[in-house]
Amino acid sequence: MEDQVLHQTDTAPRDATPQDSVEQISPSVGHPGATTFPTLLQNLRNARGWSKADLAKRAAFDPSTITRLEQGSRAPERETVTQLADAMALPMTDRDRLLAASGYRSDTWDDPDLIEIATLLADPSLPPAVRREIRTMLRVAASHGKLHRMYPHQTPADT
Structure with a gap:
């Protein structure tokens, strides 16, 4: 896939498969194979032990919307997605x-540094x-960030 700059109102190309658009984002553990919006939404709701009515109430939607x-x-x-x-x-x-x-x-892609990169x-x-x-430098920076996430109380001077 070609590198390109996207803006807030951009959407994934309609000819892209759902798998293509999801793979660009780090997958979360616990939801393997959930690549379509309906499946992913249902899996996320079920992971919380919520009924459709529970999610609807918390998101201020009618249950039929869910x-x-x-x-x-x-x-x-x-x-709607951000509200959910x-x-x-x-x-x-x-x-x-x-x-x-x-x-x-x-x-996330609205960050000026990410846009510049x-x-x-x-x-x-x-x-x-x-x-x-x-x-390569970006991979090193990402690894550094992941380590900091794993050990948040250590600063570079502590290591």
Whole structure:
């Protein structure tokens, strides 16, 4: 897939399969195979032990709305997806997966640093060797962040 810069109102291309759009976001443990919005929504709701009525009440929707969303007979608006994610207090990874499964991208991509990196990597004049170096540095930075998440009370000076 080509590198490209997306904006808040952009959606995943309609010719992309749901699996394509979900794979761009780190999958969350516990929901294997949940790639379509209806399936993912139902799995996330069931993981909490909630009925459709429970989710509807917490998200301020009519229970029939949840039924239609889980049956796939109604395509969700972005605001609907974020309202559902908020009601379930989803961690960012699950929130992003739910957005991607419904054809929307994460708010994460509005970060100016990420936009700058994406723009740089999408620049066709950038030599491939430089592109590889940047990607290597990004992997190192991501690993550093993951370690900090695992050991939040240690600062770099502590190690």
